[in-house]
Amino acid sequence: MEGKVTKQDILNDSDFKELTQQKKTISVMLTIIELILYFGFIALIAFNKPFLASKITSTITIGIPIAIGTIILSWVLTGIYVRWANNKYDALVSKVKEKFGG
Amino acid sequence: MQETIIGQTNPLAIAFFLLFVISTLAITYWAANKRTRTTKEFYAAGRSITGFQNGLALAGDYMSAASFLGIAGLVSTRGYDGLIYSVGWLVGWPIIMFLISEPLRNLGKYTFADVVAYRLQQRPIRAAAATGSLVTVLFYLVAQMVGAGTLIKLMFGFPFEVAIIVVGTLMISYVLFGGMLATTWVQIIKAVMLLGGATLLVILTLAQFGFEYGTLFGAAAKQYGDKFLEPGGLVTNPIDAFSLGIALMFGTAGLPHILMRFYTVPDAKEARKSVFYATGFIGYFYILTVTIGFGAAVLVGQKVIMGIDKGGNMAAPLLAEVLGGTVFLGFLAAVAFATILAVVTGLTLAGASALSHDLYVGVLRRGVANEKEEVKVAKAAMICLGIAAILLGILFKGENVAFMVGLAFAVAASANFPALLMSIMWKKFTTKGAVASIYTGLTLAVVLIVLSPTVWVDIIHGKEKKAIETQIKDLDVQSKQRIEMLQRQGGLSETAIAAEKAQVEAKTEELNAQMPKAIFPLKNPGLISMAAAFLVGIFVSLLSSEKTAEEKFEEEKLRSYIGIGAE
Numbered sequence: 094m095e096g097k098v099t100k101q102d103i104l105n106d107s108d109f110k111e112l113t114q115q116k117k118t119i120s121v122m123l124t125i126i127e128l129i130l131y132f133g134f135i136a137l138i139a140f141n142k143p144f145l146a147s148k149i150t151s152t153i154t155i156g157i158p159i160a161i162g163t164i165i166l167s168w169v170l171t172g173i174y175v176r177w178a179n180n181k182y183d184a185l186v187s188k189v190k191e192k193f194g195g
Numbered sequence: 196m197q198e199t200i201i202g203q204t205n206p207l208a209i210a211f212f213l214l215f216v217i218s219t220l221a222i223t224y225w226a227a228n229k230r231t232r233t234t235k236e237f238y239a240a241g242r243s244i245t246g247f248q249n250g251l252a253l254a255g256d257y258m259s260a261a262s263f264l265g266i267a268g269l270v271s272t273r274g275y276d277g278l279i280y281s282v283g284w285l286v287g288w289p290i291i292m293f294l295i296s297e298p299l300r301n302l303g304k305y306t307f308a309d310v311v312a313y314r315l316q317q318r319p320i321r322a323a324a325a326t327g328s329l330v331t332v333l334f335y336l337v338a339q340m341v342g343a344g345t346l347i348k349l350m351f352g353f354p355f356e357v358a359i360i361v362v363g364t365l366m367i368s369y370v371l372f373g374g375m376l377a378t379t380w381v382q383i384i385k386a387v388m389l390l391g392g393a394t395l396l397v398i399l400t401l402a403q404f405g406f407e408y409g410t411l412f413g414a415a416a417k418q419y420g421d422k423f424l425e426p427g428g429l430v431t432n433p434i435d436a437f438s439l440g441i442a443l444m445f446g447t448a449g450l451p452h453i454l455m456r457f458y459t460v461p462d463a464k465e466a467r468k469s470v471f472y473a474t475g476f477i478g479y480f481y482i483l484t485v486t487i488g489f490g491a492a493v494l495v496g497q498k499v500i501m502g503i504d505k506g507g508n509m510a511a512p513l514l515a516e517v518l519g520g521t522v523f524l525g526f527l528a529a530v531a532f533a534t535i536l537a538v539v540t541g542l543t544l545a546g547a548s549a550l551s552h553d554l555y556v557g558v559l560r561r562g563v564a565n566e567k568e569e570v571k572v573a574k575a576a577m578i579c580l581g582i583a584a585i586l587l588g589i590l591f592k593g594e595n596v597a598f599m600v601g602l603a604f605a606v607a608a609s610a611n612f613p614a615l616l617m618s619i620m621w622k623k624f625t626t627k628g629a630v631a632s633i634y635t636g637l638t639l640a641v642v643l644i645v646l647s648p649t650v651w652v653d654i655i656h657g658k659e660k661k662a663i664e665t666q667i668k669d670l671d672v673q674s675k676q677r678i679e680m681l682q683r684q685g686g687l688s689e690t691a692i693a694a695e696k697a698q699v700e701a702k703t704e705e706l707n708a709q710m711p712k713a714i715f716p717l718k719n720p721g722l723i724s725m726a727a728a729f730l731v732g733i734f735v736s737l738l739s740s741e742k743t744a745e746e747k748f749e750e751e752k753l754r755s756y757i758g759i760g761a762e
Contacts, residue, residue, distance in 0.1 A: 103759075104749055113756050120293040127293070131286040135440050138279060138426045139433035145275075146425035152413035154424045160278045161485075164285050164478045168471075171292045175471045178297075183464065186757045 098193045108192065112185040119177055123170055130170075134163050199499075199516055200524070201509055204352040207525030208532075215388070215533045216365065222380045223373035231374035237570050238305040238548055239458040240376040246465035248383060250472020253456050255382030256541040257447075257473070258389055258480055260534040261342050261600060266481065267514075268507025270488020271500055274419065276429035277488055281481040283440055287447025288474040292467065295448055298619045300457045300466035301754050301761040306545075307454040307611065308553045311618045314747035315626040321557035323633040325549040327610035328451040330637060332546035333587075335450075335603035336539060340588030341596045343535040349504060350512060350528040355592055363585035366540040370547070370577045378540050379459060385530075385537035390476060392530045393483040396511065399518040400490035411486075414493045423492070435718050439601070442721025446604030449611030452545035463758055487511050494518070543580050550576035595657075598649045601719050605644060609636030609724035617732050619755065622748040628736030636728030643720035648713040656711035663710050667703055674699040 103109050137145055137159070145156030231237045244252065262284060270277030303309035308324035340359055347358035369377050404410040415423055447453065457466050491500060491510035494517055503509045512531070516524040551573035556564045564572075610633050617624045617632070644650055652660055678692055717723070753759045 100750055100753060103753060109757075113752060116756060124290060124293045127286065127289045131282070131444065132437065132440060134282065135436050136433070139436055142426050146421075150409055152409050152416055152424075154275070154421075156275055156426060157278070157412070157424065160275075160282050161482060163282050164481060167286055167289050168474045168478045170289050171471045171474045174289075174292055175467055178467055179464070189757060190759075 103189065103193055106189060106192065108185060108189050112182070112189060115185070116182060119174065123174055127167060127170055130163055130166055134159065199503065199513060200521060201503060201512055201516065202349055202352055205350075205521065205525050205528065207522055208351060208528040209525075211526050211529030212532050215384070215529060219365075219369065219377075219381045219384060222384075223369050223377040226373035226377035226380070229376065231372070231376065232570060233566050234305065234552070234569050234573075236376070237374040237573055238455070238552065240374070240379050242459060242461050243376075244379055244459040244465075246460060246468030247472055248379070249456060249460050249465065249469035250476060251386045252379045252382035252459070253453060253469060253473035254476035254480065255384075255386035255389075255537050256452055256456060257450075257477055258386065258534065259339065259538045260346060260531050261339070263389065263393070263480075263484060263534060264346065264508045264511055264531060265506070266484045267488040267491060267511040268500070268504070268509070270485050271491040271495070271510040272497055272507040273427065273429065274415070274423035274489075274492070275425055276427050278485050279426065279429060281485055283443040284447075285474070285478050285481055286440075287444045288470060288477065290444060291448045291453070292470040292474070294616060295454075295619070296457060296466045296470050297463040298755040299454060299615075300460065300463045301756075301758045302619070302751065303458060304762050305455065305458055305552050306548050307451060307615055308549070308557070311614050311629055312557070313618065314744045314751055315618070315624075315629055315741070317562055318558050319626055319630050321553040323630045324611070324614065325553035325558070327606065327614075327633050327637055328549035328553070329546055330641070331449070331603050331607045331611065332451055332542050332549070333583075334599040334606065336542050336546070336584050337587045337591055338596045338599035338603065339535060339539050339542065340584050341591045341594065343539070344588055344592065346508065346535065347532060349509065350531065356589055359585055359588040362536055362539060363581050363588070365536055366543055366584075367578060367581035369540050370544050370581075371574055375459060375544065378544055379456075381537050381540055385533045386476065388530050389534055390480060390483075392527055393480060393487065393511075395523075396515055396518070396527070397483045397486045397490070399523075400486060400494065400514065403490075403494060403518075408486075411489055411493065415489050418493060419497070434722070438717045438722035439719040440721075441725055442601065442605045442608045442719045444608075445612045445725060446606075446608035446721070449607030449615065450603075451549060451607075451611065452541040454611075454615075455545050455548060456541075462761070484511075487514060490514055539584065543577060543584060546580045547573055547576040550580070595654055598644065598654070601649065602640065602644050605640040605719055605721045605724060606637055608721050609640045609728045610634075611636075613725060613728040613732055617729070617736075621733075621736075622745055623736055623740070624732070625736045625739045625741040625744055627739040627741075628732045628734075631735040632728045632732030635731040636724050639724035639727050640720055643715045643717075643724060646713060646715035647718055647720060648716070649718050651713045651715075652711050659711050663706050667706050670699060670702055670706070 145154065145159065147155050149155050235241055266277055266281050269280055299307065299310055302313050308321050311324050312320040343362050344355040344359045347353050348355050369381055412424060460466050460469055488510060491514040495513045500507050500510045500513060512524055512527050515527040551569060555572045556562060556569050613636060614629045614633050618629060674695060678695055754761055
């Protein structure tokens with residue numbers, strides 16, 4: 094099979110198509126979640142300051158865990174992506190590569 | 196608190212700093228021995244850096260002294276508003292991860308212009324992308340250099356010019372002799388020092404409050420009122436906030452010195468890992484910085500902090516002095532110095548690469564130049580940029596350059612990011628579209644910020660603004676005195692007081708009307724300039740179809756998604 098494989102063969106391969114499709118979907122989805130997370134936070138500050146100022150304990154306002162949470166969640170999202178890519182994506186890539194002889 | 200020694204020459208701080216310089220120079224010597232002769236070695240450390248190491252180095256490149264000292268200061272003086280700001284500095288990293296990191300690594304070689312030019316015409320693209328890179332780097336660099344001179348003067352007592360020349364000379368040496376390999380290790384060491392120092396400072400702070408965040412916030416609220424823990428005046432205009440948010444978020448994904456780091460790792464897998472580590476380190480760092488800010492507000496006090504520096508930049512060092520004495524202050528001052536040094540080194544290397552790899556080889560030599568020649572040009576570009584950075588730093592001494600960081604991010608978000616993203620994602624993107632998009636984003640970002648309240652009112656018409664503000668203040672004081680006097684004389688009717696007040700109000704309004712007005716209303720142009728860059732890029736591309744670029748897109752997929760043919 095080697096030597097006869099053209100670029101077109103790989104491009105038309107169903108596994109390759111699935112791989113690009115999955116990567117696009119997850120990238121776009123996670124990007125949208127991140128945008129909602131951050132601009133949602135900004136929108137809260139702009140339009141609902143009293144909510145952020147409400148207290149959850151005798152001293153801490155809810156705005157503090159929300160801000161820190163935005164930072165931590167952003168990091169968790171990158172973790173989710175790496176996990177997906179290391180397991181699923183890399184597996185699909187090596188599958189395609191094996192099929193066409195590396 | 197007792198007297199601070201900030202601003203005096205501190206032998207301990209200098210000793211710590213010398214230790215950092217000696218160790219980084221030793222690494223440079225080692226890196227130079229490993230050869231920096233090929234372009235791959237000089238620009239990309241031979242692609243030998245691991246994902247974890249690059250994660251630390253990315254964090255080192257990104258965590259500037261301005262964000263460490265600046266955000267701690269902002270939190271200590273403005274409470275929750277400082278926290279809002281710190282969130283904005285982190286959220287660009289997931290975007291880099293999801294949209295850019297892997298294709299960037301697979302498609303490019305040394306600079307992000309490689310990716311944009313991959314299937315388009317080399318010369319116009321490289322010229323445009325290099326311009327975008329250089330403008331971003333220069334604005335960021337000037338802000339960093341001026342900040343460096345000021346901070347070092349404040350902390351070590353060195354003259355401004357000496358500080359800038361020391362920083363400039365060291366950064367040129369690292370890159371010239373050790374290339375990207377030495378630069379990477381400078382970043383790693385600095386990141387470890389900064390994260391370690393900040394962690395220790397937070398532990399010492401929290402120890403004062405029984406390791407309870409609640410007690411710390413309670414003490415802060417007791418001293419400065421509940422308002423300190425609530426969003427205040429920083430975000431008043433929602434569109435302004437969105438615009439700044441966009442510049443911070445997408446600007447991060449368009450910073451040339453950050454993007455360049457992705458070529459130091461062997462493949463896309465390591466590239467993605469490095470973003471995960473970097474995001475973790477940077478997020479952790481901002482959480483520490485915010486804690487330090489609140490700690491400084493309580494344990495040092497706003498009066499003392501603002502007495503030394505109005506912007507609050509000395510909050511973290513002052514806190515270190517209170518909690519760990521002269522030794523810890525010395526250590527933290529050295530960390531801040533190292534931080535500045537590392538950031539300007541990374542920036543200058545990215546600028547030099549744009550000059551040599553994109554402009555000299557890509558445009559002037561039309562892509563034909565041997566390795567030796569390119570490395571030579573890159574080193575010469577490094578020396579020129581280094582000297583330019585020193586001169587610009589001295590030229591802008593004492594000027595208000597804080598807006599330049601915002602501008603660098605706006606340019607990165609408008610000139611670099613849209614073209615990069617569209618070239619990766621969009622089949623019908625053309626050379627004309629890319630060039631139009633880059634120059635539109637660049638021009639709009641620069642012009643609009645000049646016309647914005649930040650520059651037009653505060654800097655260009657700053658004197659008039661201040662004069663009117665003083666007049667209004669005087670008017671207010673005078674009128675209060677008059678009313679008081681009239682009241683003391685007695686027999687004054689309510690109507691007379693009301694009339695006096697109305698008169699003052701009218702005068703104030705009149706003065707306010709004379710206040711210089713910004714031609715462009717937003718403080719940061721990101722929203723408009725980035726949107727325009729995307730729209731112009733799409734529009735021009737649709738008008739100018741480019742067959743070869745479209746055909747190459749399919750081929751590009753193989754390299755972008757599975758790394759076939761990646762360098």
